[in-house]
Amino acid sequence: MRVGVIGAGYVGLTSAVCLAERGHHTVCVDVDEARVRQLSSGVATIDEPDLPELLERGLRTDTLRFTTSYRALADRDVVFVCVSTPSMPDGSADLRAVDAAVGELATVLRAGAVVAVKSTVPVGTTRRLADRLRPNGIHVVSSPEFLRESHAIGDFRHPDRILIGSDDDTGEGGPADLVASLYPPGRVLKMSPESAELAKYASNAFLAVKISYTNSLAELCARVGADITDVTRCMGADMRIGAHFLQAGPGWGGSCLPKDTAALLHTGREYGVALPEVQSARTTNAAQAVRIADAVGRTIGTPTTEARVAALGLTFKAGTSDVRDSPSLTVCGELIARGAQLTAYDPRLAAIDGEMLRAAAIVGVDDPYLATKGADAIVVLTEWPQFCELDWARIAEQAPGAVVVDTRNLLDAAMLRELGLTYLGNGTGGGF
Ligand code: NAD
Ligand code: UGA
Numbered sequence: 515m516r517v518g519v520i521g522a523g524y525v526g527l528t529s530a531v532c533l534a535e536r537g538h539h540t541v542c543v544d545v546d547e548a549r550v551r552q553l554s555s556g557v558a559t560i561d562e563p564d565l566p567e568l569l570e571r572g573l574r575t576d577t578l579r580f581t582t583s584y585r586a587l588a589d590r591d592v593v594f595v596c597v598s599t600p601s602m603p604d605g606s607a608d609l610r611a612v613d614a615a616v617g618e619l620a621t622v623l624r625a626g627a628v629v630a631v632k633s634t635v636p637v638g639t640t641r642r643l644a645d646r647l648r649p650n651g652i653h654v655v656s657s658p659e660f661l662r663e664s665h666a667i668g669d670f671r672h673p674d675r676i677l678i679g680s681d682d683d684t685g686e687g688g689p690a691d692l693v694a695s696l697y698p699p700g701r702v703l704k705m706s707p708e709s710a711e712l713a714k715y716a717s718n719a720f721l722a723v724k725i726s727y728t729n730s731l732a733e734l735c736a737r738v739g740a741d742i743t744d745v746t747r748c749m750g751a752d753m754r755i756g757a758h759f760l761q762a763g764p765g766w767g768g769s770c771l772p773k774d775t776a777a778l779l780h781t782g783r784e785y786g787v788a789l790p791e792v793q794s795a796r797t798t799n800a801a802q803a804v805r806i807a808d809a810v811g812r813t814i815g816t817p818t819t820e821a822r823v824a825a826l827g828l829t830f831k832a833g834t835s836d837v838r839d840s841p842s843l844t845v846c847g848e849l850i851a852r853g854a855q856l857t858a859y860d861p862r863l864a865a866i867d868g869e870m871l872r873a874a875a876i877v878g879v880d881d882p883y884l885a886t887k888g889a890d891a892i893v894v895l896t897e898w899p900q901f902c903e904l905d906w907a908r909i910a911e912q913a914p915g916a917v918v919v920d921t922r923n924l925l926d927a928a929m930l931r932e933l934g935l936t937y938l939g940n941g942t943g944g945g946f
Contacts, residue, residue: 517541518587550581584621592693593623594657595612595619620647679711690704724759741943765841768836858871886916901925
């Protein structure tokens with residue numbers, strides 16, 4: 515199949531290299547010239563396991579190419595739209611990139627081609643785009659993406675569901691089947707475009723609700739002397755609840771959960787449905803940085819204005835260099851606003867967007883021992899497994915009596931206490 519992908523970000527690039535791996539001749543279009551140049555020279559632009567190898571193979575076998583020219587899509591059978599849909603100030607999804615991409619497609623695509631919208635878009639968008647392209651004989655279906663950053667290639671290769679929203683499908687072999695056939699084998703769910711669009715937002719919002727509930731329970735655990743890891747161990751053993759997304763942390767972040775919960779609430783407001791569960795999840799999430807900074811302030815024994823704080827982890831989760839909407843940055847920002855002198859270490863510091871760190875006034879250092887030297891408090895913000903392997907005896911020597919606030923419950927509490935450090939877990943005994 516001749517396939518096109520618009521947008522070479524997390525979703526577009528992953529889809530492009532994986533579609534090429536499946537043998538489809540794939541052309542990926544992006545407006546970012548530097549990104550296209552870098553990818554064309556075989557250098558990956560994002561941090562994802564297996565991506566560099568697939569990129570190299572696609573380019574070498576001529577099944578994959580990158581360009582800034584939409585004209586390269588003229589002969590495509592199917593084109594996936596994977597451009598960004600960030601938040602507008604009122605929480606709604608900014609659809610300018612999607613509309614720009616579809617505007618270009620209207621001028622180049624041949625009649626009979628199918629456009630599959632992978633970008634996360636609000637209810638009604640696919641139908642609107644379908645109306646726009648119908649006069650050109652082009653079909654539009656919704657095909658929301660569920661991959662996770664840091665597992666993107668694996669998630670594409672082994673999808674737990676393939677969602678296709680389409681109702682201009684007259685039966686077998688129509689646009690929905692054509693799009694589904696491009697993916698690796700998986701459970702295909704077909705429904706209306708409206709249901710598919712809403713199912714994507716509903717899934718992300720449910721994950722956010724689950725984590726916020728866990729974080730609220732963690733706060734209660736610390737007050738009543740219970741342990742959140744035991745509480746969620748029990749909850750997760752119930753198949754109806756499921757064991758995933760029950761890890762207490764500094765709040766959920768990343769490029770999607772925050773913007774998608776905001777966009778879902780915006781849609782709710784448009785249609786007069788309040789969705790209080792989603793609103794609550796956002797409120798709980800926004801409170802986490804204050805809860806963590808309060809725990810630091812309560813325990814260090816010096817005013818926060820005179821405190822030296824080391825932050826371990828800046829990315830929004832482990833396994834990525836992505837700091838977009840990272841809760842780590844929010845917590846660092848809260849501590850800096852309270853007057854703390856903060857230095858931060860992250861294993862992927864070199865790959866992190868320096869502009870974002872400067873904007874947040876965060877000083878990054880590329881050595882964990884330098885970052886923690888002389889610290890009154892060490893705040894663990896990202897669940898990098900490397901933090902467990904640090905030489906904590908050396909850290910305890912360089913920062914005697916420091917308070918370790920482990921927002922991810924990652925470290926060995928008993929070992930740290932033995933070293934003379936004060937350990938505070940998130941919702942665990944003696945914690946916050
Ligand atoms: P991204 O910001 O990483 O990449 C978007 C790419 O689109 C950029 O390279 C940008 O230059 C390009 N672009 C913007 N406008 C363009 C245009 N008019 N023509 C061509 N290229 C254009 O975004 P992302 O994280 O890949 O997310 C893309 C969409 O997929 C969003 O709607 C997001 O909500 C959704 N999504 C993301 C993930 C994820 O894990 N990141 C997972 C599922 C769904
Ligand atoms: C999320 C969804 O998991 C994907 O299915 C979806 O496709 C994607 O958003 C999207 O639409 O973009 P991702 O943003 O990569 O994927 O991140 P997650 O793994 O979901 O983590 C989100 C946040 O929740 C992170 O800050 C993470 O640290 C936090 N988290 C996650 C917890 O605090 N506790 C948990 O138990 C799980």
